[in-house]
Amino acid sequence: MAGALAGNGHEVALGSRDPQAALARDDVNQQTGTTLAGWSGASPEVRIVTNAEAAAHGATVWNAASGAASLGALESAGAERLDGKILVDITNPIVRSPDGVTLDPIGTDSVAERIQRAFPTARVVKALNTVTAVVMVDPASLAGGDHTLPICGNDDDAKREVTSWLTDWFGWRDVLDIGDLTAARAQEAYLLFWLRLMQTSGSSVVSTKVVR
Amino acid sequence: MAGALAGNGHEVALGSRDPQAALARDDVNQQTGTTLAGWSGASPEVRIVTNAEAAAHGATVWNAASGAASLGALESAGAERLDGKILVDITNPIVRSPDGVTLDPIGTDSVAERIQRAFPTARVVKALNTVTAVVMVDPASLAGGDHTLPICGNDDDAKREVTSWLTDWFGWRDVLDIGDLTAARAQEAYLLFWLRLMQTSGSSVVSTKVVR
Numbered sequence: 001m002a003g004a005l006a007g008n009g010h011e012v013a014l015g016s017r018d019p020q021a022a023l024a025r026d027d028v029n030q031q032t033g034t035t036l037a038g039w040s041g042a043s044p045e046v047r048i049v050t051n052a053e054a055a056a057h058g059a060t061v062w063n064a065a066s067g068a069a070s071l072g073a074l075e076s077a078g079a080e081r082l083d084g085k086i087l088v089d090i091t092n093p094i095v096r097s098p099d100g101v102t103l104d105p106i107g108t109d110s111v112a113e114r115i116q117r118a119f120p121t122a123r124v125v126k127a128l129n130t131v132t133a134v135v136m137v138d139p140a141s142l143a144g145g146d147h148t149l150p151i152c153g154n155d156d157d158a159k160r161e162v163t164s165w166l167t168d169w170f171g172w173r174d175v176l177d178i179g180d181l182t183a184a185r186a187q188e189a190y191l192l193f194w195l196r197l198m199q200t201s202g203s204s205v206v207s208t209k210v211v212r
Numbered sequence: 213m214a215g216a217l218a219g220n221g222h223e224v225a226l227g228s229r230d231p232q233a234a235l236a237r238d239d240v241n242q243q244t245g246t247t248l249a250g251w252s253g254a255s256p257e258v259r260i261v262t263n264a265e266a267a268a269h270g271a272t273v274w275n276a277a278s279g280a281a282s283l284g285a286l287e288s289a290g291a292e293r294l295d296g297k298i299l300v301d302i303t304n305p306i307v308r309s310p311d312g313v314t315l316d317p318i319g320t321d322s323v324a325e326r327i328q329r330a331f332p333t334a335r336v337v338k339a340l341n342t343v344t345a346v347v348m349v350d351p352a353s354l355a356g357g358d359h360t361l362p363i364c365g366n367d368d369d370a371k372r373e374v375t376s377w378l379t380d381w382f383g384w385r386d387v388l389d390i391g392d393l394t395a396a397r398a399q400e401a402y403l404l405f406w407l408r409l410m411q412t413s414g415s416s417v418v419s420t421k422v423v424r
Contacts, residue, residue, distance in 0.1 A: 102319040
């Protein structure tokens with residue numbers, strides 16, 4: 001996401017709890033095929049900074065932390081640095097229990113609503129949690145882009161703005177506003193279905209088209 | 213469903229806790245536009261009987277009770293009358309709470325699994341819970357049928373048989389086996405998403421096509 005935003009001409013700062021520790025880790029990212037340090041070396045246009053510095057930098061904040069880590073990451077960013085900004089929440093609260101993969105919360109709450117409650121002056125828009133990273137920024141890589149991206153949120157202007165970004169920058173053709181932020185319960189619960197589609201198709205490059 | 217099965221040449225018995233009370237009720241069904249008595253008068257080929265009589269009658273059992281009422285309805289049908297039979301579970305465990313519509317169970321269990329645990333020798337197949345009644349039996353009424361029906365269950369032969377019925381009798385073109393019966397958690401959780409699609413589109417004639 002950071003690379004795709006930079007590729008669209010934006011100045012991107014990528015936030016971490018501890019940038020030096022993150023750059024020292026040898027985990028290979030499945031999407032980039034390299035470590036964060038390796039990716040960063042090839043992506044000098046994206047600065048890797050603290051969460052607070054990233055939130056201070058951005059006119060818009062994209063939350064791509066894990067669902068469970070999101071509130072902590074945003075608290076370390078600082079509420080005053082989120083005030084009035086569009087906050088695009090990409091996350092899913094996946095948890096692995098002895099009974100299998102599930103989500104927490106599920107059904108009567110969502111990560112997006114928790115973020116909105118914790119940061120009431122942020123303009124939270126839930127989007128992009130329903131597809132894998134490569135499809136988020138290149139929907140045409142799957143079926144020529146003939147599938148649907150649901151979004152939701154309480155701020156209609158913010159949803160319109162995010163929709164125009166998704167359309168103009170990444171080429172999404174069917175961004176569907178499914179309602180206020182309580183719809184994030186549905187949009188996150190969908191992930192359980194998506195995980196089965198991924199297992200069935202043997203690929204994370206899978207999505208759904210809403211037929212109406 | 214009963215009418216559509218009868219229309220395909222099957223002898224259908226429709227089970228009720230109390231057939232006489234059901235026929236005396238003046239509720240108008242949204243799909244048929246009439247009361248059960250009115251529908252029954254126009255559908256003499258479908259007998260309305262007790263749950264036990266319906267289960268004894270059928271080579272196959274279709275559970276179209278509400279999610280919350282399903283275990284009770286099947287217990288009144290009698291475990292011995294379900295033994296070895298394919299049991300197609302169409303239900304969703306919708307509950308209306310002060311926090312909004314949700315499902316119970318959700319995430320770590322499903323109605324279909326509860327039924328399977330209660331009736332271990334029934335061959336439970338989860339199917340058709342993801343679309344409204346008219347679409348279940350006439351998928352071509354939406355986008356010419358270009359959308360997907362997920363199914364799941366522990367018995368591969370039962371899934372293949374149900375898939376052939378859905379294809380041959382109702383014209384489903386894309387029946388997608390998403391796994392064993394634990395996938396019913398995903399297939400039921402999808403309903404939360406579907407309810408938002410219904411609200412957004414203003415029609416229950418809405419579905420999704422899996423793009424892979």
